[in-house]
Amino acid sequence: MYDFDWSSIPGALPFLWQGMKVSLEITLNAIVVGIVWGTLLAMMRLSRSKLLSWFAAGYVNLFRSIPLVMVLLWFFLLIPQVLQSMFGLSPVADMRLTSAMIGFALFESAYYSEIIRAGIQSVPKGQAAAAQALGMSYSQSMRLVILPQAFRNMVPLLLTQAIILFQDTSLVYVSALADFFGAAYKVGDRDGRLVELLLFAGLVYFVICYSTSLLVKRFQKRKTA
Amino acid sequence: MSYHWNWAVFLSPAPSGDTTYLGWMLSGLKMTVTLSLSAWVMALILGSIMGVLRTVPNRWLSGFATAYVELFRNIPLLVQLFIWYFVLPELLPTGMGNAFKQTDPAFQQFFSAMICLGFFTSARICEQVRAGIGSLPPGQKNAGLAMGFTLPQTYRHVLVPMAFRLIVPPLTSEFLNIFKNSAVCSTIGLLELAAQGRQLVDYTAQSYESFIAVTVMYLLINVVVMLVARQVEERTRVPGYIGGK
Amino acid sequence: MISIKNVSKHYGAFQVLTDCSTEVQKGEVIVVCGPSGSGKSTLIKCVNGLEPFQQGEILLEGISVGDPKTNLPKLRARVGMVFQNFELFPHMSITENLTVGQVKVLGRSRDEAVEKGLKLLDRVGLKAQAAKYPGQLSGGQQQRVAIARALAMDPICMLFDEPTSALDPEMINEVLDVMVELAKEGMTMMVVTHEMGFAKKVAHRVIFMDHGHIVEDASKDEFFGTPRSERAQLFLSKILHH
Numbered sequence: 095m096y097d098f099d100w101s102s103i104p105g106a107l108p109f110l111w112q113g114m115k116v117s118l119e120i121t122l123n124a125i126v127v128g129i130v131w132g133t134l135l136a137m138m139r140l141s142r143s144k145l146l147s148w149f150a151a152g153y154v155n156l157f158r159s160i161p162l163v164m165v166l167l168w169f170f171l172l173i174p175q176v177l178q179s180m181f182g183l184s185p186v187a188d189m190r191l192t193s194a195m196i197g198f199a200l201f202e203s204a205y206y207s208e209i210i211r212a213g214i215q216s217v218p219k220g221q222a223a224a225a226q227a228l229g230m231s232y233s234q235s236m237r238l239v240i241l242p243q244a245f246r247n248m249v250p251l252l253l254t255q256a257i258i259l260f261q262d263t264s265l266v267y268v269s270a271l272a273d274f275f276g277a278a279y280k281v282g283d284r285d286g287r288l289v290e291l292l293l294f295a296g297l298v299y300f301v302i303c304y305s306t307s308l309l310v311k312r313f314q315k316r317k318t319a
Numbered sequence: 320m321s322y323h324w325n326w327a328v329f330l331s332p333a334p335s336g337d338t339t340y341l342g343w344m345l346s347g348l349k350m351t352v353t354l355s356l357s358a359w360v361m362a363l364i365l366g367s368i369m370g371v372l373r374t375v376p377n378r379w380l381s382g383f384a385t386a387y388v389e390l391f392r393n394i395p396l397l398v399q400l401f402i403w404y405f406v407l408p409e410l411l412p413t414g415m416g417n418a419f420k421q422t423d424p425a426f427q428q429f430f431s432a433m434i435c436l437g438f439f440t441s442a443r444i445c446e447q448v449r450a451g452i453g454s455l456p457p458g459q460k461n462a463g464l465a466m467g468f469t470l471p472q473t474y475r476h477v478l479v480p481m482a483f484r485l486i487v488p489p490l491t492s493e494f495l496n497i498f499k500n501s502a503v504c505s506t507i508g509l510l511e512l513a514a515q516g517r518q519l520v521d522y523t524a525q526s527y528e529s530f531i532a533v534t535v536m537y538l539l540i541n542v543v544v545m546l547v548a549r550q551v552e553e554r555t556r557v558p559g560y561i562g563g564k
Numbered sequence: 565m566i567s568i569k570n571v572s573k574h575y576g577a578f579q580v581l582t583d584c585s586t587e588v589q590k591g592e593v594i595v596v597c598g599p600s601g602s603g604k605s606t607l608i609k610c611v612n613g614l615e616p617f618q619q620g621e622i623l624l625e626g627i628s629v630g631d632p633k634t635n636l637p638k639l640r641a642r643v644g645m646v647f648q649n650f651e652l653f654p655h656m657s658i659t660e661n662l663t664v665g666q667v668k669v670l671g672r673s674r675d676e677a678v679e680k681g682l683k684l685l686d687r688v689g690l691k692a693q694a695a696k697y698p699g700q701l702s703g704g705q706q707q708r709v710a711i712a713r714a715l716a717m718d719p720i721c722m723l724f725d726e727p728t729s730a731l732d733p734e735m736i737n738e739v740l741d742v743m744v745e746l747a748k749e750g751m752t753m754m755v756v757t758h759e760m761g762f763a764k765k766v767a768h769r770v771i772f773m774d775h776g777h778i779v780e781d782a783s784k785d786e787f788f789g790t791p792r793s794e795r796a797q798l799f800l801s802k803i804l805h806h
Contacts, residue, residue: 096409159495159541160534161502163513168530171520261395267506275398289406296394296402303393461614462651466717467641467669476664481655557654559699 102285103294106277113277117263120195120273124263125256127199132206137236139211150207157204162265169197170269194266202259209255213248214240253310257303264299274298328525329532340519347515348536354432354504354511355497361437362444362497367483369441370448371474384445391442396503399439404431404507424508432504440497447489451482484555491548498540512536565590565721565752566611571620573606580606581617582776588721593753595763598773599799604756605648607773608723611754612643625720641669644714648726650706652698658685658709659694662716670717677716684712688742704735711742721752728759758803764788772796 103110138150157165173193217240225235245252264275272280275295282291329341338346372384391399404427408416419427455478463473505514516533520526566588573581581603588594596604609615611622613629613636622629627639652661662681666672672680685691688708698706707727714722727743728736740762747753747766757763763770763784770787772780772795780787780796787796 156538159499160537161499161513163502163505164516164530164533164537167513167517172526172530175526257393261393264395264397265503267397275395279401289409292398292402292406296398299395299398300390300393304389307393456649456651458647458649458651459653461609462645462647462653464614464637465612465640465643465645465647466665466713467637467639468665469637472637472668476668477653481653484655557699558697559654 096289098290099287100290100294102281102287102290106281106285106291109281110274110277113272113274116191116266116271117260117273117275120198120263120266121256121260123195124198124202124259128202128206128255128259129210129252131199131203132210133241135203135207136211136214139207140214154204154207157201158208162198162201162262163268165197165201166194166265166268169193173197190269190271194269194271198259198263198266202255202262205255206252209248209251210244213244213251216247217243250310250314253313254307257306257310261299261303323524324528325525326528328523328528331523334522340523343515343518344512344532344536347510347512347533350429350509350511351498351501351513352540354429354436354509355501358433358436358440358501359494359497361433362440362493365437365441366444367448367479369445370452371479373445373449374452375470388442388445391439396435396439396500397506400432400435400503400507403435404428407431425510428504428507428509431507432501432509436497436500436504439500440493443493443496444490447486447493448482450489451486452478454485455481481557484557485560487548487552487555491544491551494548495541495544498537498544565592565625566754567621567623568607568611569621569623571607571610571617571622573603573610573615573617573619580776581610584620584773584776584778586771586778586781588752588754590752591750592768593747593751593755593766594769594771595767596754596756596771596773597758597760597763597799598779601775602773603776604773605725608725608754608756611723612640612645614645637669641665641717642720644717644719644722646707646710646714646722646724646727648729650698650703650710650730652706652710652713654698656697657694658690658696658698658701661698661709662713665713666716681712681716684715685709688712689738702735703731704738707731707735707739708742711739711746715746721754722746724753724755724757726756726758728757760788760800760803772799774799 135150135154138146139154141147170190170193173189173196221239221243222235225239230238263273266273267276267279270276278291278295279288282288285291329344330339332338333340333343335343369384369387372380373388375381408419408427410416411419459477459481460473463477464470468476501511502513505511505517508514510518512533516529519529519532523529568584568586571581571584572579584603584607586594596608598604606615610617611624611629613634617630620630624639624643627634629636629639652658653664656664659678659681662685663674663677666677666680667674682691682694685694688711690705690708690712693701693705693709698709701709711727724743728739731739736759740759743753743755743762744766755762755767767784769781769783771778772787772793774795779793782792788800
C-alpha cells in the first residue's frame, strides 16, 4: 500500500492560495464578460437582422464545437504573436494570464448566450407586446421588461454554469499558468508528493463545487416554494 | 504581419520520417475517435445502470448512485484525469501497480484516458437517464406492475426502453462532449488531435494553418455526429410523442 | 373473492383511508363512487398491492395482499387493471402491448399470445389496429385496447380506476359498452367511476366513499332508491343531473 505523507501541504498553503486566487480571478472575469457578451450574442441571435443573427449563430456554434483546450492553446500561442506584431510589444510572459482570460471569456460566452437565449424566449410573448403598446422602444422593453424577467428565470442555470466554469479554469494548465491546480501539481512534483497533492486538489474542488451546488438547490427551492 | 502562409506544409514529410504532417494529424484524429468511442461505450453502460439505480425505491442503491454522480460532477475533468493516471497505479496492490507502470506508456495513457472519460461521462449520462425515467407518467410503472411484472421486469420492458427513446437529443450532446473532452487527455501525453496540433505548431512555423486544420477536424467530427444522431432520432421516434410520426 | 377488512392508510400525517371493509363475491360487479379525494382510487390500488397500507387486511382468493411473503407479481398477473390514462406502452405496437404480459409473465408461446391477443382485439372491435402504435389511436380506442390487454392475462377479476374520466364525451360509450358486455358475461369487477348510468345497468352493489371512509355499501336498488346517508344523497343529486 502507498505510504501517504501529507506533510508537504501545510507549508505549501500560501502558494496554493495564490493559485486559487488566479482561478477565482479567471472565473469571475469569465462570468462577468460571459454574461454581458452572452446577452449581446443572445439578442443578436434573436434579432431580425440576418447578418447579426448569422454572426451570432456562427460564433456560438463554433465555440461550442471545439474543445476549450484548443481555444486556450489558440490564445496562448497565437494571440501574443498577433498583439506583438500589431503593437510592437516585446515578448512578455504576463501575456499568458491576459490571453487565458480573453480566451476563457470568449469561449464561455457562447455557452452563456445559449442559456440567456432560452431565458429570453421563455418570457411570454405578451410581455413584449405590452411593453411596445406602452410606447417603449426596443432597447427600453429589453432593459426594463424582458431581460429582468429572463434573468430571474435563469439564475439557477447561470450559477450551475459558473460552477462548470470554475472547474474549467483548471485547464489553463496547458498555458503553463499557475492556477490552483497548476500550483498543486507544481508542489507535488517538486516534493515528490504528487499523489497527495492531486488528491488534496480533488478534495478542495469537490468541497467548493458541491457546497455551491447545494446552495443553488436551496435557492431554487426557496424560489419555487 | 510578417507571417508566411504555407498550406503545403501538411504534405511535407514529418521529422519521424514515416509520414507527412498531414499523417500526424490523421493519426491524432484516429486516436481521438478511438478514445472517444471506447469511453462512450463504457459510459453508456455504466451511466444507464447508475441512472436506473437512481430511480429505484431502495435507499441504499439510489444513495450510492447519487454519491457516484456528485463525485464525478464536482471535480474538474483534468484533475480526475491526473488522479487516474498518476494516483491510481500507486494505490493498487503493489503487484498490479508495478505491472501497469511497466506497460507501454502509450497504453498507460490511453487506458487512463479512457477510464477517466468513461467514468466522467457516465455520471452525466446517469443524470439524463434519470431525467428520462422521471419524465414518464407514473401510471406506466403501475401498468407494468399491475400486469404481473416484477420491478426489474417493469424497468426492462416498459421504463428503460421508453426513457432511452426520449433522451436521444441530450445523449447526442453528451456524445459530442466526449469528443471535445478527449482533448484534455493531451495533457498526459496522449497523442490525440489537439496534441498533434500542438506538435505541428512546435515543429513547423505554421501555427495558423495547424490550428485551422485542427479546428476544421473538430468541426467535421461534429457534423458527422449530428448526421448519425439524426438517423438515430428518426429510427427511435415514438408515434404520438413530440416529433413522432 | 375479494375481501377488504378494516383497511387504513396514511401518507405521513394525511389519513387517506380509514377502516374500510367490504366483500366482493365472484361474478359481482361493484361500483365505487364518491367525490374526488375520497380515497376511492387509492382503495382500488390497494387491492392489487400497487399501494401499500398500514392497517387491516385484503384477501384475494384467500391470499393476503399485504403479507410481505406474498408473491405480488404472481398475484397481480391474475388480476386485471385498467387505468384512467390507459397506460398502454407507447414504444410497443398494439399487438406487442397485448402479448408482452402473456409471454413474459405467463410464459405462453408467442404464437399462442398473438392468437389470443388478436381474438380479444376483435372482441373490442379493434382488430384493424393491431399493427399501429398507441399514439396513433384515439383515447376511446386506447382504453378498449387496455381492457383487451388486461383480459389477455385471463384474470379472475378486473379492477377499473376511473376508466372513462380521461375520455372525450363521445368516446365514453364505446368503452362502457365493452365493460357492460364483460359484466354480463359474469366477470367479477370493481369499478371506480362517476358513470351512474353504467352502475344502474350492471352493478350489483354500489359503494360510496367520502374522506377515506366507506359511507355506504348497498345493493344497487337500495342505493339509487333511498340512500341512507345525507352525504350520498347530496352526491347523487349533484351528479345525476347530467
